[in-house]
Amino acid sequence: MSALTTYPAPAHDQSSPWLGSSWGITVCRILATALVLIGLLTLAGWHLGNERLTHWRRDWVPMAYNTALSMAFLGAALLSATFHRRHLSRFFTVFPFLLGVLTVFQHLSGISLELDEWMVALETSVGSQSPTRVALSSGLCFLFTSLGVWLVNREKLPESCRISINLLACLVMGIALAAMVGFVQGLAPEQAWGRFNLMAFHSALSFLLANAALLLWLREKTPSAASQPSPLPAVAGGMAIFTLALIFSQTLRNEESLALQRNCSDAANLAAAYWTNHLHHYDSTLQFLRSVWAEEGPLSRQQFEQLAGLIAARHPDLQALQWLDPQGMVQWCMPVQGNEAILGQSGIFDTVRRQALEQARQSRSLALSASIELKQGGLGFLMYLPLEKQGQYDGALAGVFRYADLAHYNWGRLASMFELRLRDVKTFQQIVFPEKLPAKEVFNGYTQKREIVFKGAHWQLELTPRRETVLRSLSLLPRVVLGGGAVMGVMTGWLIYLLQASSQASRELRRTNELLQADIAERHRAEQALQEREAGLRLAQRVANIGSWELDLSTQQITWSDQTYRIFGFTTGNFTPTRDNFYALVRPEDRDLLKQRIEALIREGGAFDHEFTVLLPGGRERIMHEQAAVVVMPHSGAVKVIGVVRDITEMRLAQQEREKLIVELQEALENVKTLSGLLPICASCKKIRDDQGYWNQIEVYLQKHSDAKFTHGLCPDCVRKLYPELGDITIPTKHAPKGNPESQA
Structure with a gap:
């Protein structure tokens, strides 16, 4: 097959232009139309707020607005291609x-171009954790599919384009199939925007x-060439292996992700329990x-x-333990070091502290303040417990806690694996x-949130695994499986x-062998026929005593037939036919003229006819007649002089004998003409006198001087004269016509 082939456009069925002339075109147009409808219905769902059209199922992610719009464009491009509108399709x-x-640029660079917000900003901005709502896998699939449609619209499709289109299409179908299997496996609720092999279910279907x-359109446009196998089965088989590997790898990665998610959940529960238990x-x-x-x-x-010192010594996360008198003044504080500034000062100098203490006093139970900036520095909170003396309010015990110290004491062992964020729901401080x-050091996709409520305080805990934690939890096995699947796909x-x-x-070999066998048989038959013809020619040359010869002007090689050797009195082994050897056989009187005529034939072309005499071994002279012509061979183009030679010695001798006979006949004819003149004849006995003077019977003379023959009989008159006894017998008589000399005699 040539490197560049022009394929004829499929013929149209004029009676039904939309359905096309074959089932392939019909199915192609139906699929393209379905693609347009899916895109348009999803766009309508975004504008109408219909989740069934955008999500298909509530627990599935929606098809992005730009994805739906691009699907409609792709369907229109494929429809245009099937109607041979190449420029419109492109x-x-x-x-x-x-x-x-x-899309690929946004995911790889981390720069948001706000592609999705240009039509449905409110919908796409909620919950997005990547620069765009269009997944990376969807971006790659759009890139590969549109490139394939662009290539298939070329007027001349080289074999490399056909292979590229098959490879791109099968790759996209493998990614889409893996995404659909992810939905079947129940991965849809776990999907995050922008994951590689995860996209909306109807995006994958599209x-x-x-x-x-x-x-299908590539198959209809480029009929399979007989000289090379179609690349589609090979590409499809390889992509099937790769898709299975991708699905298996995704399954393994999903199991590892679920295990990591469970570990993160357990860690979040443990962190919340540590915090709550410590407060208790x-x-x-x-x-x-x-x-x-x-x-x-x-x-x-x-x-x-003494008591507070023992408690503070056993709890290093406790910033201070204070006693506030009934007027809210800090009278005692342990440890004293670092807290000298607050002794003798009001412990309820702000609204948050005052509200928390008032709540504890009224409820006669423990109360926690909201998050505040501590006098000792740092963000923290206070824990108030009211005291009573004989039923009367006698101040309150106050525990001062700094978040940093408390978190270090409770979550120190988790800090190497996770990032923990504690946010006060009331004050939004965290x-x-x-x-x-840094953002690249954590994986937000595995973040766990827990609510912590204790004695009126409300916190929200967020636990996010560090990068090294995720890498330790996610093994290389899924990547090895995916890489091995890619290698196996290529090999398959x-x-x-x-x-x-x-x-x-x-x-092809069997077909060629059959043709070769037929050709060999035909050649064998032709060779047999040629051998038979050559044998017949040799026999005919021998019978006719005609020999043939040829002179190759490029090599000056002379070839004689077997009969030519016999004519000149030689055999094949005892004479070499060269021009000099041949001229040596010619009689000297004829040699120069023969040379001149042969040289003129070679120089000027044409043909010649010549007779000459040769001296054969033993001294015999033979007369030869030779005819020759210059011929250009039709296949090799070689220029040759081809001629025949015949021994005409016997013919010339016969010709001499014939000429002698002709002379004798001419003399005999002259004698016959003499008889037509005056002949001396006896009037009585009818004898004729010859040239020597002898008298001969007339029949003897005529027989001698002509070819006439005689028979003897009796005429009727002689019968009656010689045999009178037969006189009464009537013998039919036929008289000679008048004017006949005999009748007159």
Whole structure:
């Protein structure tokens, strides 16, 4: 097959132009129309707010607005291609191609071009965790599919384009099929925007329809060449192996992701439990102090400092333990170091502290303040527990907690694996533990959120795994499976192509062998016929005593037939036919003239006819007649002199004998003419006198001088004269006509 082949456009059925002339064109147009309808219905769903049209199922992700618009353009491009509107088809592929390029750029660069917000900003901005709502896999599929449609619209399709289109289409179908299997496996609720092999279910279905239509149109436009196998089975087989590997790899990665998600969930539960249990522990500690205060009466400063010192020593995350008098003044505080500035100062100098203390006093139970900036520095909160003396309010115990110290004490072991964010729901203030990490160091897709409510306080805990945690949890096995599947896909495709080529080569070899056998048989028959003709020619030359010869002017080689050797008195082995050897056989009287005529024939062309005499071994002279002509061979183009030679010695001798006989006959004719003159004849006996003077009977004379022959009989008169006894017998008589000399005699 040539490197560049022009394929004829399929003929149209004029009676039904939409359905086309074959089932392939009909199915292609139906698939393209379905693609347009899916895109338009999804666009309508976005504008009308119909989730059934955009999601198909509530727990499935929707098809992005730009994806739906590009699907409609792709369907229009394929429909235009089937109606041989190549330029219109290429125009429709521009938008999907640009969307694919820009989507891939956004995902790889992390730069948002706000492609999806230009039509449905509110819908696409909620919950998005990537630069665009169009998934990376969708962008790649748009890029590959539009490129395939662009290529299939070329007027001349080289074999490389056919292979590229098959490869791109099968690759897109493999990605789409893997995404659909993900939905069947129940991965749809776990999808995050922009994951590689995850897209909306109807997006995956649309890509399958688009590329099936593309392959059908390629099949209709380029009939399979007999000289090479079609690349579609090889590409499809390879992509099938790759798709299975992709599905298996996705399944393994999903299991690992689910395991990681469960670990993150367990870690979030553990972190929330640590926080809550620790607060309960401090609640118990303050309750113990209050019970001692109630049983033994108001503690002295020394007693308070002893008990509070023991508690602070065992709890390094406790910033301070204070006693506020009934007027809210901080009278005692442990540890003293670092808290000198607040001694003797009001402990309820702001609204948050005052509200928390008032709540504890009224409820006679533990109350927590909202998040505040501590006097000692840092963000924290206070825990108030009211005291009573003989039923009267006698101040309150206050535990001061800094978030950083408390988080370090409770979540220190989790800090190496996760980033924890604690946000106060009331004040929207938050802390990040251990510190705020760069965005690339965490995986937001596995973030876990927990609500913590304790004694009127409300926090929201967010736990996000670090990059190294995710990498440790996600093994290389899915990538190895995917890479191995890619290698196996390539090998499988190559093996299928080799098997196709081998099978086709075997068929071609069998067909060629059959043709070769037929050709050999035909050649054998031709050779037999040629041998028979050559044998017949040799026999005819021998019988006719005619020999043939040829002179190749390019090599000056002379070839004689067997009969030529015999004519000149030689055999094949004892004479070499060269021009000099041949001229040596010619009689010297004839040699120069023969040379001149042969040289003129070679120089000027044409033909010649010549007789000459040769001297054969033994001294015999023979007369030869030779005819020759210059001929250009039709196949090789060689210029040759081809001639025949005949020994005409006997013919010349016979000719001499014939000429002698002719002379004798002419003399005899002259004698016959003499008889036609005056002959001396006896009037009585009728004898004739010859030239010597002898008298001869007339019949003897005539026989001698002519070819006349005589028979003897009796005429009627002589019968009656010689045999009178027969006189009464009537003998028919026929008289000579008048004027006959005999009758007159």
